[in-house]
Every structure is written in structure tokens, then in C-alpha cells.
Amino acid sequence: MIHQKLHPSLWADTSTPRISVDKLNTHTRADVVIVGAGITGSRTALELAEQGLAVIVLEAQEPGWGASGRTGGQVNPLAHDIPEKICSYLGEKAGMGVVNAYAKSADEVFSLIKKHKIECDAEQNGWLRVAHCNRAVKQLESMSSAWQKVGLDINYVEGNELHRLMGTKTYDTATLTPKGGSVQPLSYTRGLCSTAMRFGARVFGHSPVQAIERKGSQWLVKTESGSVDTEWVVFCTNGYTDNVLKGLQKTIVPLVSLQSATEPLPQEIYDEILPEGHTYADTRRVIFYGRKVKDRRVVFGTLGVSADCKRGSDIKRLYSGLAETFPQLKGIELTHKWGGYIAHTPDVLPHLHEPQPGILAGLGYNGRGVAMGTVMGRVIAERILGKSAEDLEIPVTNYSNAFLRHFSDVAVKLAVPTFEIMDAFERRFT
Ligand SMILES: Cc1cc2nc3c(=O)[nH]c(=O)nc-3n(C[C@H](O)[C@H](O)[C@H](O)COP(=O)(O)OP(=O)(O)OC[C@H]3O[C@@H](n4cnc5c(N)ncnc54)[C@H](O)[C@@H]3O)c2cc1C
Incomplete structure (x- = not known):
């Protein structure tokens, strides 16, 4: 993969300083490997590192390089559908979990920013x-x-x-x-990532994950020049999802x-x-x-x-x-x-997948990931910390192929x- 510079944008010109990260060049081990250092991956890393887990984040480019560093920065606490429709897709209990997660999502973002004193021009003006x-x-x-x-x-x-x-x-x-509002999104993403690093998460840039393999009861995660033994691998790659985890790319357009x-x-x-x-x-x-x-x-x-x-x-x-x-x-x-x-995604809802034991993927925000990516990161962390799949606010669902994937680009x-x-x-x- 070619290493790409951060895209030019207003956010790149006005953000808090870039996070200096090395490329993964060794074989090492972690409790959890997170693929992608956007809002979802960085929030997941923050929550898990705060609880003392050994966390490694592997990012193909640099933290915030994906959509998280490019968004409008709007924090929008609403789904694209009415609660009734969401419940008809997911069932009453799981549907209401998602509905409540949306409704509280903006407050979750702004209180996280306050708790960790993240500098990102946060404003909750509606x-x-x-x-x-x-x-x-x-x-x-x-x-x-x-x-x-x-x-x-x-x-x-x-x-x-x-x-x-x-x-x-x-x-x-x-x-x-x-409850809606806004942030400087690149500063927010960098703030989540550097807070995770303060709690001990190790973040590597220019380290695209190329393959994952079963190794006994664990996983081996391989990059071009390094590898990690781990219990859990978490994919937080959203619109930049590639083919590393079989089937995931087809779930989104x-x-x-x-x-x-x-x-x-x-x-x-x-x-x-x-x-x-x-x-x-x-x-x-x-x-x-x-x-x-x-x-x-x-x-x-x-x-x-x-x-x-x-x-x-x-x-x-x-x-x-x-x-x-x-x-x-x-x-x-x-x-x-x-x-x-x-x-x-086909149902215009974010999805959490657990296709095999020890593998999680959270994605599909349909343009509302500043708030819901933040929520997803917490929910993923809760799953890894032992919450049962049935009790998560965002339910674990099977892959559902996105209809538009049948059409050409x-x-x-x-x-x-x-x-x-x-x-x-x-x-x-x-
Ligand atoms: C122009 C634009 C405007 C938007 N405006 C808004 C808005 O105003 N409000 C809102 O809520 N949402 C908005 N969105 C959507 C929002 O930005 C996303 O939903 C959210 O940022 C997704 O965050 P994420 O961390 O899941 O993924 P991303 O931030 O996209 O990060 C995924 C990361 O995964 C990495 N990656 C992929 N494959 C690999 C691999 N194999 N190995 C290692 N790393 C890998 C990528 O390099 C990337 O950095 C906007 C999006 C865009 C593009």
C-alpha cells in the first residue's frame, strides 16, 4: 500500500498537532489489536487502555487519516429512520438499544471531551x-x-x-x-487517540494490516514488516474497509x-x-x-x-x-x-459483527459516525470486557450484503x- 499524506483540508490546517507514530517493525503481543485509528478505533482503544488492557492500534496511514479527520464535524444524535422501523429490523429489545444509543450519542461525545479535556472546539448549540x-x-x-x-x-x-x-x-x-453540536473532527480524533496512548495504548502508523490468521486459541495479525499475537482483533475501518476480513467489505457501500x-x-x-x-x-x-x-x-x-x-x-x-x-x-x-x-448500509443503521470468536467489526454509520462511531467504540470495548452480546446497546448482527454492491462503481x-x-x-x- 502506498503511504499517503494527510489529505489537505481546513481541519488539517487548523488541528491540534499531528500524533507522531512509528511503523510496526517487530513481532509483539497484545490483548487487543484494533485496525484503523479513526473515531471508532481510537474510542475503542481509549476505553480498553483505561481499563488496563494491552492495546495495539494498527493504522494504514496516520491517526485521523480516514473519514474521521475529514468530516463536517457535526454531532447529530438521530438515526435516519423512526424508532418503530429500527425495532422492526432488529426486534424490540435490540432496536430500542440502538434508538437510545442514538438519542444519548451527542451527550456521550461532549461528556467524553470534557472528561478527557480534549481540545477540539466542541460546541453543543443544536x-x-x-x-x-x-x-x-x-x-x-x-x-x-x-x-x-x-x-x-x-x-x-x-x-x-x-x-x-x-x-x-x-x-x-x-x-x-x-443536543446536537460540532467539533473540529481531526482534533477530536487525534485527542481520542492521544488519550488512548496516555493510558498505554500503542499506536502504529503506516502499518496496514495485510492478513489475520488463527493461531491456536489466539489470532496472528500481520503487517508488511511486523506481526502481533492477540486475543481479539477489532476492525474499525468503515468506508475504507478492505478485504482483510472476509465478507466485511460487501456489507457496506x-x-x-x-x-x-x-x-x-x-x-x-x-x-x-x-x-x-x-x-x-x-x-x-x-x-x-x-x-x-x-x-x-x-x-x-x-x-x-x-x-x-x-x-x-x-x-x-x-x-x-x-x-x-x-x-x-x-x-x-x-x-x-x-x-x-x-x-x-442496506438498513441505514450501524452494525456490530462478531463473525468468529475474537473478531469484532463496528461500521456503517451512513454519514453520522462522529456521534455513533464514538458510541460504537464504547460498545466494542464493553463486549471485550465481558458484556454478553445480548446486553449490548448495539446488537451483534450477521453480515448483510449491501444491495448496491451488485452494481459497478x-x-x-x-x-x-x-x-x-x-x-x-x-x-x-x-
Ligand atoms: C467528507 C465527509 C464528511 C462527513 N461529515 C460528517 C458529519 O458532519 N457528521 C458525522 O457524524 N459524520 C460525518 N461523516 C462520516 C464520519 O466521518 C464517519 O462515519 C466516521 O468518521 C467513521 O469513523 P471510523 O473511525 O469508523 O472510520 P474512519 O475514520 O474512516 O477510519 C478508518 C481507518 O481505517 C484505516 N484502515 C482501513 N483498512 C486498514 C487496514 N487494512 N489496516 C490498517 N488500517 C486500515 C484507514 O486508513 C482509516 O484511517 C463524514 C464523512 C466524510 C468523508
Whole structure:
């Protein structure tokens, strides 16, 4: 595997310092080997190292290199479906575990940050989910009443009040989830990882795991230039999942998500947009989402076709989406543009798998992994520390192949322009 530098992004330019890690060059042993040093892997490592387990994290590049260091940094405590539907997929007990995990996920992130004093510009000012068309208004109505019933603090905001909170008249209806918020995601990921290291976890970079083999009752994990004997191997590779663990890659569809950051804005325009520091995301299939950051910039994202964010149609969508949402930003330069992979699953839910004794995999956040990757890391740690699979908040499920995997990459890429046309039609006519 070619060693890649950290992708250029606003987060790379403004993060807490990079974590210096060596490549694994020896044979060693650990209680647990974690593959991937994003939010999920780093949270798992933190929880286990804090309990005194010998933890090794093997990262193909450097901590935070994957989606965790590239996200919009929105901490969104809501699933894509209503609780009833989640329970219909997973059964009542397991479904309600997941529902409660979502509802508490933002608080879990912010209290973890507080507990370990992680420097990451954390703000819990609330999340607006805005409707892009009338059909979506009905969808928001049913989401908010269903989630209210299970105790989530979620309200409705409309008309002038929403225009004021957004700093634009583009949307007329939204739900407001006050527990939502934002972080500087690369600083957050590095903070989780360095806290795990403070508790004794050993983290190696430029050490892609190439194979795992059964060795008696244990596992042997092999990299290019080293290996580890271990009781447990945990895959936290989400949208970057490869073929090392047979069958895992087919459970998700990697989709491209894009981000951009404006040049620093004139103060009066900056003050007008999202004046109370909310984050927002709309209901389009090819979602528009954004937030403000402290050096007078707006960060804006959408879905895309090419993860390097160099394709003309992707860049055009970033500029036009930003200007459609905030007309006062028309003509503003996007100084940073970047992208990465999210992991889509057939039921739009995250999954925890235990395909063999001693192997775990947690992935499939469908674009909401800042909060749910943090939760997943804790749940994985609880499993390793002895909690029975039946009592976990996120149930252990079998692999379920992602339908879109039957199609070629080209077909998946065609979905973005197709969905874009459907979104535009709905916005105009429904
Ligand atoms: C542009 C973008 C914007 C997003 N915006 C948001 C947002 O605002 N809010 C939100 O909640 N979510 C957002 N997401 C999704 C979120 O970032 C992810 O769900 C989350 O970061 C997943 O974390 P993770 O630790 O599971 O995986 P990742 O952070 O992707 O880390 C996986 C790691 O595994 C490593 N790896 C893979 N294979 C191997 C191997 N064989 N050996 C060793 N290492 C390996 C990779 O190098 C990578 O670093 C966004 C994603 C993107 C790309």
C-alpha cells in the first residue's frame, strides 16, 4: 500500500498537532489489536487502555487519516429512520438499544471531551434538519413525533424563526435537536487517540494490516514488516474497509462525501449566518449540510462522485449548493475542498459483527459516525470486557450484503446526478 499524506483540508490546517507514530517493525503481543485509528478505533482503544488492557492500534496511514479527520464535524444524535422501523429490523429489545444509543450519542461525545479535556472546539448549540420540499416536511413531522415519544428532545422550527436561525430564507421548516453540536473532527480524533496512548495504548502508523490468521486459541495479525499475537482483533475501518476480513467489505457501500470551507467572510455576513451557532443538514438525497467555524468561515458539504474533490461537477455542486442555501455567499471563494468515504448500509443503521470468536467489526454509520462511531467504540470495548452480546446497546448482527454492491462503481457514481435531478424536481414541484 502506498503511504499517503494527510489529505489537505481546513481541519488539517487548523488541528491540534499531528500524533507522531512509528511503523510496526517487530513481532509483539497484545490483548487487543484494533485496525484503523479513526473515531471508532481510537474510542475503542481509549476505553480498553483505561481499563488496563494491552492495546495495539494498527493504522494504514496516520491517526485521523480516514473519514474521521475529514468530516463536517457535526454531532447529530438521530438515526435516519423512526424508532418503530429500527425495532422492526432488529426486534424490540435490540432496536430500542440502538434508538437510545442514538438519542444519548451527542451527550456521550461532549461528556467524553470534557472528561478527557480534549481540545477540539466542541460546541453543543443544536442541530437543524431542514426540509428541502413539502414531502420532506411530512417526513420531518413523523420523525420528530416518533423520536419525541422515545424521549429525544426534538422540536419544530418554522417560518421567520427558522429564517433567523439559518440566516437565510431558503428553508421554511426544520426540526431542531438541541443536543446536537460540532467539533473540529481531526482534533477530536487525534485527542481520542492521544488519550488512548496516555493510558498505554500503542499506536502504529503506516502499518496496514495485510492478513489475520488463527493461531491456536489466539489470532496472528500481520503487517508488511511486523506481526502481533492477540486475543481479539477489532476492525474499525468503515468506508475504507478492505478485504482483510472476509465478507466485511460487501456489507457496506462506500459513498463519497465532500466538504468545503469559504474564505474568511466579512464580519456582518458571518454574524448573519447561523447566528446561534447551529449546525444544519437538509433532507435532499444529495444532502446539503453546513456550519460555521471560528475564523469567520462557513463549512459546507454535499455528496459527490470523486473523493479527491477535483472533479468539475463536484466542485460546481459545492459552489451552487452554497449559493442556493446562502445567497449572500454567491461569489465567495472556497479556499478548501476535500472529500472522503462514508459507509452506507442496506438498513441505514450501524452494525456490530462478531463473525468468529475474537473478531469484532463496528461500521456503517451512513454519514453520522462522529456521534455513533464514538458510541460504537464504547460498545466494542464493553463486549471485550465481558458484556454478553445480548446486553449490548448495539446488537451483534450477521453480515448483510449491501444491495448496491451488485452494481459497478460507475453505476453507484451515476446515482449522484440522478438523485440530484430528483431532489431538484421535488423542490420545485412538491
Ligand atoms: C467528507 C465527509 C464528511 C462527513 N461529515 C460528517 C458529519 O458532519 N457528521 C458525522 O457524524 N459524520 C460525518 N461523516 C462520516 C464520519 O466521518 C464517519 O462515519 C466516521 O468518521 C467513521 O469513523 P471510523 O473511525 O469508523 O472510520 P474512519 O475514520 O474512516 O477510519 C478508518 C481507518 O481505517 C484505516 N484502515 C482501513 N483498512 C486498514 C487496514 N487494512 N489496516 C490498517 N488500517 C486500515 C484507514 O486508513 C482509516 O484511517 C463524514 C464523512 C466524510 C468523508
